[in-house]
Amino acid sequence: MASITAPGIGSGLDIQSIVSKLMAIERQPLQRLQQKQSQLETQISAYGKLSSTISTFQSAMEALGSFDALRVFSTNTSNPDVIDLTATSSADLGTFGVEVVRLAEKHKTSSSEVLNTATFGGAAGDSLSIQVGSVATDTITVDMSTAMTLQDIRDAINNDTANPGVQATVINGDNGNQKLILTATRSGSEGALTFSYGGSIASTTLNMQTLNNIGGDINLLNSEFNVDGYNITRQSNNVSDVISGVTLNLVNADPGNTYTVEINRDLESVEESVQAFADAFNELRSSIKSLRKGELEADSSLLSIERRVFSVLNTPATGGAFSVLSDVGLNMQKDGTMLLAKSDLQSALQTNFDGVAELFASDTDGFAKRLVDLADNLLASDGLLETRTDGLEARIDIVVNRQDAFLRNLDAVEARYRAQFSALDALVGQLQGTGQFLTSQLAQLPGANS
Incomplete structure (x- = not known):
């Protein structure tokens, strides 16, 4: 049955206005529930941003977290139209003279x-x-x-x-x-x-x-070439078993001419990875700082993450030539950011490359390796971030269910108010009619007008 929304027909009470104002008061708890849902959703979004930042941080750590990732080599050839080469992480360093006498062919x-x-x-x-x-x-x-x-x-x-x-x-x-x-x-x-x-x-x-x-x-049909005067034949033109960790790509035969190939450490690439290490740390710390002032204010999880990261950074590595990050130019500033002194890093790489690699990638206590493991733990399905997100989603479910129940109850409350004020309107109308009748009767009594 449709609700009565017209003004009172007995007394002239504005039932619609009265009920609307009362329902506005009744809806206040619903608005608080909606605000709570919005707040929880904002927190979930914030955890998503934090998860993305930690994932980026983890990628930067992985670039330094294994010896293979650090052992990057640059190659050079004096004539790439005749001989080219690629190097793996197990390559031997050196400079070699190569003559391509004959290319391998298919019969x-x-x-x-x-x-x-x-x-x-x-x-x-x-x-x-x-x-x-x-x-x-x-x-x-x-x-x-x-x-x-x-x-x-x-x-x-x-x-x-x-x-x-x-x-x-x-x-x-x-x-x-x-x-x-x-x-x-x-x-x-x-x-x-x-x-x-x-x-x-x-x-x-x-x-x-x-x-x-x-x-x-x-x-x-076999290829023929020589390396530093050592004559060699192989079945193909891509040869990976002559210089350890290096594939020689024979491009064209040029008998009688020797060309130089070089395999060097790509120190510039390592420097870029270390800089990315510092940048990723600074971005993570900035993100945590921003969230603590905003969407995740007073959330203890952020403090826990920050403490765990600093615990790794403040625990020295053991058994290697270097033990702390400042040994290779990574220095903590007064504002909590990390700054790379490139000259210190370059000096460490040139004097003891393996020591630098050990500092970051050691399986036991390498800094990057430990930070990768920490990020794995935080991002795991049963890790801190997922657990917090699951908890927030569960709270949203509770809030939504309460809203649904509240909305169902509001319909009944509004119907009750309309019924009560309609009855009141009718009663007032009756009382007004009775009063008018009595006034009329009293006016007819003898002496009423004297």
């Missing part, structure tokens, strides 16, 4: 030129076998007991799921002629193709001939 063979309608085989036992390299089991056999064109042979080779490493192509020339080209998929002598035949198929049937300029010596 390539070609059949004689035949008409595109020509067929081969067709008798029982006819076959073509291709061995790749020196291992007899790395062989593919094409059954030619049914007559086959070059296209058929090509498809049989390429579609064989056990193909050991040979790619077939048909080249179409003039006047309807074509050739079958067979190419090893790996370079060097271990990719060399050897042919054998069965039935009526003979070496002269397809007349496969090597296209590489090796004069019948498959070892000339």
Whole structure:
């Protein structure tokens, strides 16, 4: 039934205005609940920002938290068009002279030129076998007991799921002629193709001939180069087993000319990572300071995080050449920020690189390693941040449920007020009518007007 919202019909009471003002008072607890929900949501958002800042802090620590991350090398070559190189964290430092005598090639063979309608085989036992390299089991056999064109042979080779490493192509020339080209998929002598035949198929049937300029010596498919006068051959042009931790990329042959390659520590990259360490710490501390003055004011979790970070920073490393961050130029300022003295860091890196690496990345008490572990703990599903966020979300659920219950009760309260004031209006109207009647009767009594 619709609520009565018109002014009182008995006494003229403004029921709508009275009920509206009373309901505004009744809704005040709801407004407080809504404000509480907004406050809790703001705190959850603040924890999200803090989590993001700690994650960024963790990434900066990880760049210094392992020996592999710190052992970064720069490489240089005097002629990258002939020889290039890359280095891993296990590279040997040094300068070497490299001469590229010959590049490794993939063995390539070609059949004689035949008409595109020509067929081969067709008798029982006819076959073509291709061995790749020196291992007899790395062989593919094409059954030619049914007559086959070059296209058929090509498809049989390429579609064989056990193909050991040979790619077939048909080249179409003039006047309807074509050739079958067979190419090893790996370079060097271990990719060399050897042919054998069965039935009526003979070496002269397809007349496969090597296209590489090796004069019948498959070892000339290997790369040849020398390092500091030491002559070396390999199966490919990407060589990672000559200089420890270094891959030599042979680009072009240039026999008779020697070029210089260098492997050095990339100290500039390490300096950038240490600067990022200081920047990430300062950003984390600034974020905590801002949250303590704002969304998470008086939240003890922030103080706990800050104390745990400073506990790591104030606990010296043991057993290495350096024990505290100031030994490598990271100094705490009076305002609690961290400042990098680059000259001190550069000196430490140049005199004792391994000592610097140990200070940050030691598994037992390296500063970056310990801070990475701390961030892992804080960001874990059962860590401080997630636990606090879960608690706030649970409180929001309670507040929302109370709001829902309150809203349901408000409807009943408003209906009760309307019923009470409608009854009051009717009663006042009756009393006014009675008063008017009595006044009229009294006026008619003898002597009433004298």
